Amino acid sequence: MIIENEVGIASFRNEWQKASISIVYTYGFLSNGYESFFKKHGxxxxxxxxxxxxxxxxxxxxxxxxxxxxxxxxxxxxxxxxxxxxxxxxxxxxxxxxxxxxxxxxxxxxxxxxxxxxxxxxxxxxxMLQGLTEKEAQTLVELLYKVRESIKTVDERIAANEEVRA
Missing domain, CATH: 1.10.10.10 (Winged helix-like DNA-binding domain superfamily/Winged helix DNA-binding domain)
Known part of the structure; x- marks a missing residue:
């Protein structure tokens, strides 16, 4: 099933929005799985x-x-x-x-x-990630690192712009 059907969005503005929504949606699955796992351990x-x-x-x-x-x-x-x-x-x-x-x-x-x-x-x-090969998991880790670095760069630019306005 494609992400559009899973989250009920007919179309995305671009592939970056689609990727972002996909990460957030997947985070929900992982988070729920982790919470259930640790709940069994109190x-x-x-x-x-x-x-x-x-x-x-x-x-x-x-x-x-x-x-x-x-x-x-x-x-x-x-x-x-x-x-x-x-x-x-x-x-x-x-x-x-x-x-x-x-x-x-x-x-x-x-x-x-x-x-x-x-x-x-x-x-x-x-x-929970058994659908990926180890090589795919390694690639995912590298891609998610790039996402975090991109977010940090945007956050720094926003902070710098706010300082200029103040």
Whole structure:
């Protein structure tokens, strides 16, 4: 089925709009698949992502700003996310001794165990893209990188124009 039929758009302005809508539409499928997968493990996608970052940094504690910077979803409220993980006993939060305004966040043993259990099931997530060959997946990664770079360039131009107007 072609994208026009899937999303109910009779025609697109151009191929860039068509590609953009296709990415957003596909993101919905991936996002729903990820949420369902992590829900089975008692986590959200964002919670898993935070635990993954913390595991990779262990035993070095991280701040909420570091965590936010490394999150896949830049719109995540890192402070609220950390509070929820702490309430579940998956992270420990202590005051930073050198800067009282910051906190140190570490993954707990229980958090590490959950991540280890999830690691065994991660091939189920990979299977969502099983319709692609590994070479096609590599090409997709390269194309999506180009998309992100294009977006950054446009964002920078918009920001520069706004500064000129101010």
């Amino acid at each position: 986590l959200t996608t964002q919670q898993y992502n935070a635990l993954r970052v913390l595991r990779d940094q262990f035993p070095k504690p991280v701040s909420t700003s570091f965590l936010r910077e490394k999150m896949l979803d830049k719109m995540s409220d890192a402070s609220r996310l950390v509070s929820r993980l702490s309430a579940k006993g998956l992270v420990s939060v202590t005051q930073n001794p050198s800067d009282k305004r910051l906190v140190n966040i570490l993954i707990t043993e229980e958090g590490s165990q959950i991540i280890s259990n999830i690691d065994q099931d991660l091939p189920h997530l990979d299977a």
